[in-house]
Amino acid sequence: MITLPETPRLVRPTTAVRISYLTGEQADCLLRGTDTDWLGPASEDFDAFVAARDHDTTRWDVPSTIFWYVAGEHYLGTLVIRHRLTPELLIVGGHIGYHVVAPWRRQGHATRMLGAGLTEARARGVARVLLTCSPDNHPSRRVMEANGGRLDEQLGDELRFWID
Template structure:
């Protein structure tokens, strides 16, 4: 049964296959501002080696620490992978607080992504449900989760997890989800 776990080198082979799926799906270009897109551009050239992948995993795990250097406007973030044994199925990020300004309002506390080959199997809904106790342990009583207005699957995922709609912001639908 899948579970949310900190990134691990044990999932390397499956992770690399998943990243190939994302690239085949058109992800990773300069117009892809998602975490997956950023990671593909920044780390794909090095994560093919065990040492490079270990550095990438260390980078992801360090994002939860307040003292980790990060770009202006970025906040501490717990990165979790949705794994079924060593099989990488997706990723979920919990921002410990909203980023300052419009970025926080657009991105919210939680972002998630399911690899193309594992979509439409309930993984996003299960990941969001599984992260609620983790978010609560971080001191969050509710989390802002957003999706593009035309992303029907993500909207249903958020609503299945108790998301209450709030005002729309440009192309983003915004929901408060109790944890």
């Protein structure tokens, strides 16, 4: 296990973690068997990739903020805050989405990252936070429950957790 040079924190996307972002996300995609094509443009012009993400913008039809969880030069994961819900987000997605890239999993980072994300969500006026995950995603469920998430009724295929 690599010893981190400092305590990880949520920061706006930054070019300072270019190498660890690209290698971490690539390792993650390969492990999950998901598409890596999007990493090509990111690798070719990381400045532009960051510039498209380092400020609030409309995604999922609502104002959204992207944070990266970073310690020094190390990128550990991403957390997205959606400032409002839509009928679709009420069923899948909720206010906050997150992932920790594979090399950094199972070290408590997601649990602490969501804790920091809740503070950022409240600062943006989201008092009651909805999170969703698939019923078989036990690690994510643990992350939500460790941060006070309480299970609500299941709509569609996703479990829904509210944090007051």
